[in-house]
Amino acid sequence: MGNQPFQHLPNYWLSHSVGRPLKNASEVLTEQYLNHWQGSEPWPLWLQTIQEFKEQASQLINAEATTVCPQLNVSSGLTKMLNAMCKGKPNPKILLSEADFATISFVAKQVPNAELRYLPANADVTVLSTWTDYLQEDLDVALITHVFSNTGMRAPVKEIVAEYRSRSIRSIIDVAQSIGIVPIDVAQWQADVIIGTSVKWLSGGPGAAFMYVEPSFCSNLEPSDVGWFSHQDPFEFDVHNFEYDQTSHRFLGGTPSVAPFAIAAASIAEINRIGVTNILTHNQHIAAQLTADTPATWWHSPALETKRGGTLVFKPPEDISNRLLHAHQNNRIFLDQRATGFRLSPCWTNTEADIAKFKRIISGN
Numbered sequence: 326m327g328n329q330p331f332q333h334l335p336n337y338w339l340s341h342s343v344g345r346p347l348k349n350a351s352e353v354l355t356e357q358y359l360n361h362w363q364g365s366e367p368w369p370l371w372l373q374t375i376q377e378f379k380e381q382a383s384q385l386i387n388a389e390a391t392t393v394c395p396q397l398n399v400s401s402g403l404t405k406m407l408n409a410m411c412k413g414k415p416n417p418k419i420l421l422s423e424a425d426f427a428t429i430s431f432v433a434k435q436v437p438n439a440e441l442r443y444l445p446a447n448a449d450v451t452v453l454s455t456w457t458d459y460l461q462e463d464l465d466v467a468l469i470t471h472v473f474s475n476t477g478m479r480a481p482v483k484e485i486v487a488e489y490r491s492r493s494i495r496s497i498i499d500v501a502q503s504i505g506i507v508p509i510d511v512a513q514w515q516a517d518v519i520i521g522t523s524v525k526w527l528s529g530g531p532g533a534a535f536m537y538v539e540p541s542f543c544s545n546l547e548p549s550d551v552g553w554f555s556h557q558d559p560f561e562f563d564v565h566n567f568e569y570d571q572t573s574h575r576f577l578g579g580t581p582s583v584a585p586f587a588i589a590a591a592s593i594a595e596i597n598r599i600g601v602t603n604i605l606t607h608n609q610h611i612a613a614q615l616t617a618d619t620p621a622t623w624w625h626s627p628a629l630e631t632k633r634g635g636t637l638v639f640k641p642p643e644d645i646s647n648r649l650l651h652a653h654q655n656n657r658i659f660l661d662q663r664a665t666g667f668r669l670s671p672c673w674t675n676t677e678a679d680i681a682k683f684k685r686i687i688s689g690n
């Protein structure tokens with residue numbers, strides 16, 4: 326793996342929650358944030374830091390930097406976007422899934438007079454036919470999770486978007502669990518909006534989320550949640566004149582935070598350098614070894630790599646579960662548990678030694 330930029334913690338499998346930090350995270354924070362603050366006038370340099378985040382994030386998804394707007398988290402970006410998309414619609418119809426991360430539903434429920442239609446929790450979201458079964462012509466927006474957090478299932482986004490788009494149904498894709506581990510190309514997807522976060526597979530920490538908005542669609546949206554950075558000339562300061570910025574920045578709002586974007590820009594730069602395809606290949610290589618020598622029925626994530634994101638879901642018999650829980654309590658393994666099973670997310674820093682450690686724990690040695 327050559328020069329490893331991220332910090333390795335033995336037997337750490339939690340990149341679906343918090344990715345491993347950069348080894349030089351504190352230097353990055355000092356150089357790109359504190360030094361600018363302690364030096365002279367910080368804002369011109371801080372804005373460059375945010376611009377660097379936009380450039381790295383847009384490179385990751387094959388988009389122009391102007392189409393990427395920094396956000397605090399997925400929930401906040403989705404709130405602004407969904408309300409802007411549903412503005413003026415007396416009874417907007419929104420498709421989502423019971424298997425989405427809960428925040429998606431919580432946000433959608435707040436849209437005035439919205440009618441929410443759910444794919445059931447047990448639907449096979451990895452096949453296009455499930456999504457076309459729930460395609461109704463009167464839908465306004467489809468909320469599509471790319472990789473589902475509790476099952477590791479990966480939805481065929483490009484095909485789903487094409488079907489919905491051909492009926493003029495807009496799409497918002499939640500890439501929180503896929504960005505940085507599954508390659509994403511917005512030019513191929515043709516989705517209207519994608520929303521992601523840096524805290525998981527991007528190893529960028531919390532507070533550095535982003536929203537991609539397709540430019541021609543963006544120019545028709547009028548978000549209600551604005552601020553001076555949403556104005557086309559933030560430094561004009563004429564209280565009687567507000568005009569939306571021409572780019573995705575109309576969704577920026579007030580003064581942006583800087584520190585989270587400084588760290589995330591540096592970690593995404595490393596991910597761009599390594600390449601998401603290489604990271605996924607490494608993930609699949611480790612996953613193949615983790616799942617080998619155990620019954621397939623113990624693994625509740627999809628066996629087929631094309632239907633899976635980066636996370637494996639492991640539900641072994643009770644004695645093995647207890648061993649894992651015990652090892653977890655003693656900090657000998659770092660994973661978490663949902664109703665679907667234990668979640669194990671092989672990341673770029675995981676090694677053969679981590680696989681051996683996992684196997685020793687489950688075999689009771």
Ligand SMILES: Cc1ncc(COP(=O)(O)O)c(C=O)c1O
Nearest residue numbers: 398399400426428474501502522
């Ligand atoms: C699929 C998915 N979407 C969104 C989120 C988090 O949303 P937010 O950034 O608002 O906390 C998570 C977090 O686990 C997630 O797994």
